[in-house]
Amino acid sequence: MLSKGDKVSVLDDAIDGVVLSVKGDQVEVETTDGFSMTFFVKELIKLNDSSSLDDSIKMINISAVQKEKEIPKPRSFVKERKVKNERPVPEFDLHIEKLVKNKQGMSNYDILTIQSETAKRHIDFAIKNRIPKIVFIHGVGEGVLKSELDFLLGRYDNIDFQEANYQKYGQGATEVYIRQSKNN
Incomplete structure (x- = not known):
């Protein structure tokens, strides 16, 4: 649920902003450009406060990634069956x-x-x-x-x-x- 002060982004458009008010399923948003626009709740996605790249990197569990890399993955390949005396196709x-x-x-x-x-x-x-x-x-x-x-x-x-x-x-x-x- 969205509330006043939440940072949001519009799903089908390159618009970000801050929620000014919520009335039913309509949300008034002040865009980063300073415009006041109204959207339906289903058109918006709430952004985390830690949306900066540095904060996102800090949340990665490095030890889990290292363990995953240590486990060798099985190699998969498809080998074509060759019939004896089969000539290669030009x-x-x-x-x-x-x-x-x-x-x-x-x-x-x-x-x-x-x-x-x-x-x-x-x-x-x-x-x-x-x-x-x-x-x-x-x-x-x-x-x-x-x-x-x-x-x-x-x-x-x-x-x-x-x-x-x-x-x-x-x-x-x-x-x-x-x-x-x-x-x-």
């Missing part, structure tokens, strides 16, 4: 920095064209050489390259694609599966 990074030495002076259209043509070349090579799966690393960004890649992949009848393994690539990669026909 990965192709479509970031423009990986494709050209200097992108200076190139328009966004030129960059996207180079990235799309590179992806098409890799897809055609994988189909020709019966490579069942490839991964394109396109990054997250604004999604323009991913959309272009999705459009390109959608034009092939014998290709399925999905987002690649999140643990390994995050959201910035696409896995491409190539269905091989018997007469190819």
Whole structure:
């Protein structure tokens, strides 16, 4: 409960002040700028008198923190299972920095064209050489390259694609599966 003289802060605004009066669920506050404003109780949070950084640091129990640091934490890691004789999946990074030495002076259209043509070349090579799966690393960004890649992949009848393994690539990669026909 708030009372006269309490230091308060407004939850959804950068306003601090001191309570002048409390009437029901409305609180009159004098802001640090000297204005008198009225807020609902649920819009305010009471500040401790020890809101300074030095006082907050003094309240930390240093011995408890040191004990916590002494206990070694178990290491956790995810190891991918490898199947015997499994070939590594070819990965192709479509970031423009990986494709050209200097992108200076190139328009966004030129960059996207180079990235799309590179992806098409890799897809055609994988189909020709019966490579069942490839991964394109396109990054997250604004999604323009991913959309272009999705459009390109959608034009092939014998290709399925999905987002690649999140643990390994995050959201910035696409896995491409190539269905091989018997007469190819």
